[in-house]
Amino acid sequence: MSSRIVLLRQCVLAASVLGDLDIDPRDDGVVLPGTPPVMVAWTHLDEALGSLPPTSPAARHRLERWLRLRRAVADHGQLGASVLARAARLVALPPDHVEHPGPAWVMESLPGGALDLGVGVLGLGCDPDRAAALPPGIAWAAHAEVSVWWPQLRTHAERMGELTVARLRRDGGRDSVLRPVGGCDVLALLASTALRTQLARSDGSGMRALAVPSRGRGWFDLRRVDPAFVVAAWTATDPMERGAPRPLLVTTEEVALAIAGGDPARYAVG
Numbered sequence: 001m002s003s004r005i006v007l008l009r010q011c012v013l014a015a016s017v018l019g020d021l022d023i024d025p026r027d028d029g030v031v032l033p034g035t036p037p038v039m040v041a042w043t044h045l046d047e048a049l050g051s052l053p054p055t056s057p058a059a060r061h062r063l064e065r066w067l068r069l070r071r072a073v074a075d076h077g078q079l080g081a082s083v084l085a086r087a088a089r090l091v092a093l094p095p096d097h098v099e100h101p102g103p104a105w106v107m108e109s110l111p112g113g114a115l116d117l118g119v120g121v122l123g124l125g126c127d128p129d130r131a132a133a134l135p136p137g138i139a140w141a142a143h144a145e146v147s148v149w150w151p152q153l154r155t156h157a158e159r160m161g162e163l164t165v166a167r168l169r170r171d172g173g174r175d176s177v178l179r180p181v182g183g184c185d186v187l188a189l190l191a192s193t194a195l196r197t198q199l200a201r202s203d204g205s206g207m208r209a210l211a212v213p214s215r216g217r218g219w220f221d222l223r224r225v226d227p228a229f230v231v232a233a234w235t236a237t238d239p240m241e242r243g244a245p246r247p248l249l250v251t252t253e254e255v256a257l258a259i260a261g262g263d264p265a266r267y268a269v270g
Contacts (some may be wrong), residue, residue, distance in 0.1 A: 004046065004054075005042050007054035007055060008042055008045055008046060008049075008054050009025055009042075010054065010055070011049075011054040011055070011059050011060055011063055012025060012030055012045065012063055012067075013025065014060045015060045015061075015063045015064035015067065018060065018064075019060075019064040019068075021064055021067060021068065023067065026039075028041060028042065029041040029042050029044070029045070030042075030045065030067070032067060032070065032071045032074070034071060034074065034075065035075075036074060038070060038071060038074045040067070040070060044137055045063060045066070047137060048062065048063060048066045048101075048135055048137055049062060049063065050101065050102045051102075052098070057239075058098040058239060058240075061098075061240060062098070062099070065132065066135055066137070066138065069121070069124065069134075069135070069138045070137075070138060070141060072124055073138060073141055073142045074141075080141075080142035080143070080144070081142045081143055081144040081145075083124070083142075084121055084124070084134065084138075084139065084142055084144050084146075085144065085149055087121040087122050087123060087124045088119055088120070088121055088122075088134070088146070088149050088153055089119075089120050089121065089122050089131035089153060089156070089157075089183040089184060089188070090117060090118075090119070090120065090131075090153040090154065090156065090157040090184060090188050090191055091117070091118055091119065091120030091131050091132070091133050091134075091185075091187075091188055092110070092115045092116070092117050092185075092187040092188045092190060092191055093115065093116055093118075093133065093187065094114060094115060094116075094243075094244055094245075094257075095113075095116055097242065098239050098240060098242075099132065099133055099240055100116065100133065101118070101133050101134075101135045101136060102136075104136045105118040105119075105133060105134075105135065105136055106118050107119065107146075107147070107150050108150075110190070110191065110254070110255050111253055111254040111255075112249075112251075112254035112255045112256035112257075113256060113257070114244065114248055114255045114256050114257045115187060115190060115191075115255055117188075117191055118133060118134075119133075119134045119139070119146045119149060119150070119153065120132050120133045120134050121134050122183040130180075130185065130215075130216075131183050131184070131185065131188070134146065154191070156182065156183075156184070157184050157188055157189065157191045157192055158191070158192045158193065158194060159182075160181040160182040160183075160184040160188075160189060160192065161184075161189050161190075161191070161192020161193070161194045161195035161196075162192065162194045162195075163181050163182070164178060164181055164189055164192070164195050165194050165195055165198045168198060168202075169198075176219055176220050176221035177217060177218070177219055178210075178212075178217065178218035178219070178220075179216070179217065179218075180215075180216060185215040185216060186212050186214075186215055186216065186217060186218040186243065187212060187215050187243055187244075190210075190248070190250065190255050193252070196250050196251065196252055196253075196255070197252045199220060199250045200250055200251045200252050201252070206251060206252075207249055207250065207251050208220055208249075208250050209225045209247045209248070209249055209250075209258065210225070210247060210248045210249075210250050211225050211229065211230045211233070211247050211248075212243035212244050212248055213230050213231075213233035213234035213237055213242065213243050213244065213245070214233065214234075214237045214241055214242065214243050215241055215242070215243045216241065218243070225247050227246060227247060227258070230244075230245070230246055230247050231245060231246070244257060245257075246258045246259075246260060
């Protein structure tokens with residue numbers, strides 16, 4: 001048994017114990033008991049981890065979620081692909097985020113380089129209130145052609161952005177907080193041209209600084225766009241729930257990460 005498989009085995013066992021996940025480790029992989037039982041080879045688990053060290057907490061979390069999704073897909077048999085399709089949502093993640101499944105997951109990258117867009121699922125084998133990235137290996141196991149879903153997911157995210165814009169206009173500028181809508185967290189909402197346009201043009205500058213240290217909240221008021229606040233809030237957030245470690249600079253066309261040590265608050269006048 002190679003040293004890599006030994007580390008993978010330790011990671012899977014940790015995921016089983018800490019996540020209360022029923023597994024049966026074998027020499028050639030892991031069996032997920034159930035009807036039908038599912039055999040997952042070590043090579044597939046290694047691919048699921050990507051560049052994450054097997055000994056890291058992030059690796060344990062990723063394998064736990066991967067195995068839960070794999071079991072959920074198997075439980076639906078031939079309907080697995082349709083179940084994934086119904087749960088599908090657009091997910092946006094920074095390229096170096098611990099939940100980013102890797103280059104094969106990316107359907108689109110927003111101009112500016114701060115966010116990659118791909119397919120996620122809402123409430124399937126994970127938090128029922130948050131969409132999580134759908135690993136390519138899970139889609140492959142379900143024989144799901146996720147690229148076919150993409151136009152509809154893009155349209156849904158745009159509509160959720162439009163709903164957010166309507167709320168901001170109705171509020172009249174009193175509330176500078178962005179919140180998840182319709183299964184799209186704050187990072188995913190930035191895929192919406194309507195929302196980016198509203199943010200960028202609302203103060204007449206054509207650019208707005210936005211603090212999104214957590215995927216569940218975003219702020220564009222001067223008090224919270226301060227880089228020190230963003231870094232502190234991002235550090236205090238669970239790594240799986242983190243957003244951007246520095247303020248995001250939003251224009252109609254782009255979402256970029258502010259330069260470290262810069263002063264993005266000057267773009268947040270308004």
